[in-house]
Amino acid sequence: MKAAPFAYVRPGSLDDVLAELAGGDGKVLAGGQSLVPVLAMRLGRPATLVDIGSVASLGDLAVTDEVLRVGATVRQRRLERSAEAAAVPLIGMAMPFVGHRELRSRGTVCGSLAHADPAAELPAVAACLEATIEVAGPDGRRRVPAGAFFVGAMTTGASAQEVVTAVEFPVARPGEGHGFGEIARRHGDFALAGVVTRVRVGDDGAVLDARLTGFGVSDTPVTRDVTSIVDDGDALADLAREVVDTGGDSHGSTGYRRRLFRVLAARELARALRAARKERT
Numbered sequence: 001m002k003a004a005p006f007a008y009v010r011p012g013s014l015d016d017v018l019a020e021l022a023g024g025d026g027k028v029l030a031g032g033q034s035l036v037p038v039l040a041m042r043l044g045r046p047a048t049l050v051d052i053g054s055v056a057s058l059g060d061l062a063v064t065d066e067v068l069r070v071g072a073t074v075r076q077r078r079l080e081r082s083a084e085a086a087a088v089p090l091i092g093m094a095m096p097f098v099g100h101r102e103l104r105s106r107g108t109v110c111g112s113l114a115h116a117d118p119a120a121e122l123p124a125v126a127a128c129l130e131a132t133i134e135v136a137g138p139d140g141r142r143r144v145p146a147g148a149f150f151v152g153a154m155t156t157g158a159s160a161q162e163v164v165t166a167v168e169f170p171v172a173r174p175g176e177g178h179g180f181g182e183i184a185r186r187h188g189d190f191a192l193a194g195v196v197t198r199v200r201v202g203d204d205g206a207v208l209d210a211r212l213t214g215f216g217v218s219d220t221p222v223t224r225d226v227t228s229i230v231d232d233g234d235a236l237a238d239l240a241r242e243v244v245d246t247g248g249d250s251h252g253s254t255g256y257r258r259r260l261f262r263v264l265a266a267r268e269l270a271r272a273l274r275a276a277r278k279e280r281t
């Protein structure tokens with residue numbers, strides 16, 4: 001199929017982007033890796049595509065002692081190859097699983113967050129790390145915790161008049177370790193099930209806190225505090241029954257996805273714990 005007719009604009013400033021979106025029938029175009037297929041399949045028929053690629057102020061990629069800031073036009077491959085990404089180890093662990101290299105050289109980090117595919121890797125990383133998503137709209141800018149940003153499958157808390165301007169990932173703290181794992185039918189496919197973990201230990205190696213985010217298992221990334229059950233296989237099996245609520249499909253039943261989640265959760269929590277204790281030594 002071919003896309004329905006649409007207008008195309010490429011504003012040079014954020015104010016002009018917001019003016020174009022004000023009517024509510026425009027769509028932001030970032031890397032186009034998800035939007036263009038959506039248009040071609042006529043799953044969406046926006047009146048205007050608002051290409052943000054020429055807005056220089058949306059291109060920041062910078063790290064401080066606290067956060068890694070990634071602007072809306074930063075492509076996934078640029079972040080993956082950057083020195084700054086080392087401050088957030090989960091970026092390097094997850095990025096090779098985001099589609100294929102060719103897609104990542106066009107797709108943006110913020111575009112993946114805004115698209116909010118439940119099986120996407122970067123929304124899960126953002127949720128696990130408690131990243132902050134910055135949104136600009138007609139009423140100014142607001143900062144949304146990633147945990148509150150993803151409200152449903154392909155649905156975020158940003159309105160049609162708003163644009164995601166940046167995401168800020170907290171940099172890894174001393175005593176922190178991470179895990180990432182997913183099962184897909186082929187490398188580069190969306191995950192049948194995946195988990196992202198973050199564990200922090202004290203000087204004595206005892207677990208201070210642990211978080212786990214599942215993806216591909218529900219309508220949004222699902223995050224739980226797992227501090228008390230890091231190495232409790234029975235409790236992780238109970239957790240799998242609680243959080244994996246996606247219906248079965250031709251790629252795998254709900255029961256199969258629960259088994260994947262349980263195995264991945266145990267493996268990636270153990271990996272994060274090992275890394276955290278090594279970081280302390």
Ligand SMILES: Cc1cc2nc3c(=O)[nH]c(=O)nc-3n(C[C@H](O)[C@H](O)[C@H](O)COP(=O)(O)OP(=O)(O)OC[C@H]3O[C@@H](n4cnc5c(N)ncnc54)[C@H](O)[C@@H]3O)c2cc1C
Nearest residue numbers: 028030031032033034035099107108111112114120164189
């Ligand atoms: C074959 C194939 C395999 C893929 N595999 C994976 C995979 O395994 N894992 C994965 O995570 N992704 C995968 N993707 C998706 C890909 O990573 C996209 O790059 C990403 O989902 C969207 O980024 P984009 O910059 O291309 O956004 P676009 O396609 O330009 O936009 C996607 C949506 O987000 C909105 N949007 C984009 N940027 C903003 C913004 N700044 N503010 C507000 N709204 C915005 C658009 O309006 C649109 O609705 C795959 C895509 C293809 C075609």
